[in-house]
Amino acid sequence: MSLTKDELRASNAARQTEVEGRWSELLRPDHLAATVTLCLGVALFAFNEFLISTALPTAVEEFGGAALLSWAFTLYLVFAIVGGAVAANQKARFGARNTLIAAALVFVTGTVIATVATGMPQVLAGRLLQGLGEGIIAAVCYALIPELFPPRLVPKIFGAEAIVWATAAFAGPLISGLLTEYWSWRAAFFVNVPAAAMFLVLVGAIVRQPGQGGKKTTGSVPLLRLTAFGIGILLISVSNMAGNGYATAALLLMALAVFINTIHIDRRSPNAILPSGAFSVGRPLGTGLWLVLLMPLAQASGSVYLVYALQHLWGFSPTAAGFSSALMAMSWSATAILVASLRSHHLRVQLIWTGPLLLCLGLIGLTLAVGTGEHRLIFISQIAIGTGFGVCWGTLSQLLMDVSTIEERDKTSALLPTLQSAGYAIGAAVFGVTANALGFDEGASDPVMSAAMLGVFAIGCAIAAASLFFGARTLRLLRYAAPHGQAAEQISR
Known part of the structure; x- marks a missing residue:
């Protein structure tokens, strides 16, 4: 049913009071515990990624079995995605609190198994359980955002999570490196346990378990489809x-x-498992989900090969080469904070398409940098890529929650981090095929390596261009739906 002018005006007036949320509200007593809990849930995922990636090579040296190193990451990723896919079902069946507590215990169990491991098989088993637990935690934490915070604070909580990711990108490798070098790689694993214990306490305190009448009806766990995924x-x-x-x-x-x-x-x-209309090109939810998948997929070209290219084509030290990734993380967080501070939800939504545009320009810059040998372009391009994610990611996530039905909002929310991880995984494989086909190898000459990098970043540009198409189409679909009353509230907020 379409909204009348008076109803739309009243809705706009009501929303105007909601869009004036302040950062300080996240630290007020009524929101502080929820803010800390969700940020800690994200921190478990983010810090674990950077801590373990730094400490694992040392564990491999101790146990041997270097061929199994990649499996430690593969099993974690596969089960994190499976955990994210089943999260909405488990939240509906058992409630958010019980699901988060169970997932955190699975994560802690995996961490302890890996910490006390006497060989690589135990490390792999621990990583498998870590991935399963973290996948569920990340997905349920996303689903809880619209439940624990009013709409005016949702952009702020996404901005706070961006700060957590940036902090993890900086502090994670440093903490893990110091623990591994001066103590043991096991300490880098075990540091997750006290953080998970704090998370369990906060979940028990602030996440309410629905009463019998509040539980949603849900079917059995779709094991065959989950196994297939x-x-x-x-x-x-x-x-x-x-x-x-x-x-x-x-x-x-x-x-x-x-x-x-x-x-x-x-x-x-x-x-x-998926919300209705997922990946449909005729609905904002479908095109928005394509955007969530394709942007990380395109960005994976840089995350996989950029540091290697800086070290081998331009002779950068590992620290200096790693600075390019830090630039991307800083740009993402800084832009996310600025965008979250905008009071107009309408303006934030209209900026979504600039995210994939900046990503595309950044990847074009990386392509030109390799082609011309101008390494300074790389740092400018990394800033553009990080800014692209920061300008649209939080707003896009909130928008996809908004356009979902109440019954399917949990499915959509839980799908967002899962789809992001899937994008990175697919991107790593696609660009690996591209680089290997063009002669990329440890002993490849500089011209061959440059040609391989050109191919990788060129395909990244094409994928980013596709994400730009879906970003623009998402906004067009919203504008078309607005006069018919289907999305007026989302655009006017």
């Missing part, structure tokens, strides 16, 4: 370890077939 992600991850380009391409095609078939089955299921 997991196999698809595993095929993608394994493809990056394949010995030749043909085997890699075959594994990627198999993964694509698995995803298409599983999504088709899921859409017809009464107990769907």
Whole structure:
């Protein structure tokens, strides 16, 4: 039903009071515990990623089995995505508090197993459980944002989470490096335990368990579809370890077939994992989800190969090369804070399309930097890429929650971090195939390596251009729906 002019004017007036949320409100007694809890949930995921990536090589040196190093990351990623996919179902069945507590205990169990491991098989088992627990925690924390905070504070909480990620990007490798060098790699693993214990206490204190009448009706866990999704992600991850380009391409095609078939089955299921309209090009939710997938996929070109290129093509030290990633994280966080401080939700929504545009320009800059040998372009490009994510990511996440029905909001919210992880995984595999096909190798000459990097970043540009199309289409669909009353509230807020 369309809104009348008077109703729309009243809605705008009511929303105007809501858009004036202040950062200081996150620290008020009625929101402080919820803010700390959700940021700590994100911190567990973010710090664990940077802590473990720094400490794992030392564990491999102690136990041997260097060939299993990649599996420590692969198993974590696969089960994090599976955990995220099942999170909405578990939240509906058991409530957010019980689900978070169970997931945190699974994460702690995995951490302890890896910490006391006597060989790589135990480390792998611990990483598997860490991934499963973290996937559920990240997804449920996203789903709780619109439940624990009024709309005026949702942009601020996304900005706060961006600060957590930037802090993890800086402090994670430093803390892990110091613990590993002066104590033990086991200490870098174990540091997650007290953080998880604090998270458990906060969840028990602030997340309310719904009464019997408040629980949603949900079907059984769709194990077959979850297994299929997991196999698809595993095929993608394994493809990056394949010995030749043909085997890699075959594994990627198999993964694509698995995803298409599983999504088709899921859409017809009464107990769907995905929200209705997911990936539909005719609905804002569908095009927005494509944006969530494609932007990390395109950015993976830089995250996988940029530091390596700086060290081997321009002779940068590891610290100096790593500064490029820090620039991206700083730009993301700084821009996210600025955008979250804008009082007009309408303006924030209209800025969404500039995110993929800046990403595309940044990747074009990386391509030009490799082609011309001008390394200073890399740092400018990294700032552009980080700014692109910062200007749109929080608003896009809030928008997708807004356009979902109340019944499916949990599915959409939980899907966001899961889809982001899937984008990075797919991107790493796609760009691995590209680089290997163009002759990328540890002993490759500089011209061959430059050609491989050009191919990687050129494909990244093409994927970023596709994300720009979906960003612009999302806004067009919202404008079309607004006169019919279907999205007027989202645009006017």
